[in-house]
Amino acid sequence: IIEELMLGSIKIKWLLLIFVALVLSNQQYSYAEPIGLGFKICGDDCMLVKPPVEHPQLKDIFFENEAYSLNDANRKSLKKMAEVLKNNPSWVIEIQGHADILEKDSLYAIAVGERRSHSTKMYLVSQGVSAKRIHTIAYGEERPFCFNSKEECWFKNRRAHFRVVR
Numbered sequence: 528i529i530e531e532l533m534l535g536s537i538k539i540k541w542l543l544l545i546f547v548a549l550v551l552s553n554q555q556y557s558y559a560e561p562i563g564l565g566f567k568i569c570g571d572d573c574m575l576v577k578p579p580v581e582h583p584q585l586k587d588i589f590f591e592n593e594a595y596s597l598n599d600a601n602r603k604s605l606k607k608m609a610e611v612l613k614n615n616p617s618w619v620i621e622i623q624g625h626a627d628i629l630e631k632d633s634l635y636a637i638a639v640g641e642r643r644s645h646s647t648k649m650y651l652v653s654q655g656v657s658a659k660r661i662h663t664i665a666y667g668e669e670r671p672f673c674f675n676s677k678e679e680c681w682f683k684n685r686r687a688h689f690r691v692v693r
Contacts, residue, residue, distance in 0.1 A: 595642035609654035636667030
């Protein structure tokens with residue numbers, strides 16, 4: 528069963544059968560039902576599981592070609608984001624590292640994306656955010672934000688992107 532949910536302009540597909548199987552495999556929960564933009568999973572107790580969301584206070588940061596070190600503008604943005612995260616201690620975030628098509632081959636682009644997400648995470652940790660609350664993933668050039676073949680477009684693809692996952 529596929530449950531399709533609309534969140535803004537983003538279509539999120541949940542494979543409910545696998546999701547329920549994973550959650551129910553610990554035999555603590557006995558059923559799941561769709562509720563709004565998430566699922567209510569119940570057994571002796573219930574919990575609400577929601578899909579990851581974009582948050583307006585967690586803005587993308589951008590990098591130069593083949594770079595993963597943070598510049599002053601990145602550090603300034605991340606410092607603000609660290610305060611937002613410290614003020615919302617229940618949030619768990621995902622940092623996605625992205626690259627552009629100029630960054631040699633796809634394996635290299637994934638490695639650069641991984642370094643971008645990791646350096647971003649380490650800066651947030653240095654600002655007092657628990658590392659346990661930050662997950663990283665690298666997409667390399669797989670999920671471009673912009674598709675034009677121009678420098679301003681490539682620059683938008685060299686980014687760390689943030690989502691609240693819990």
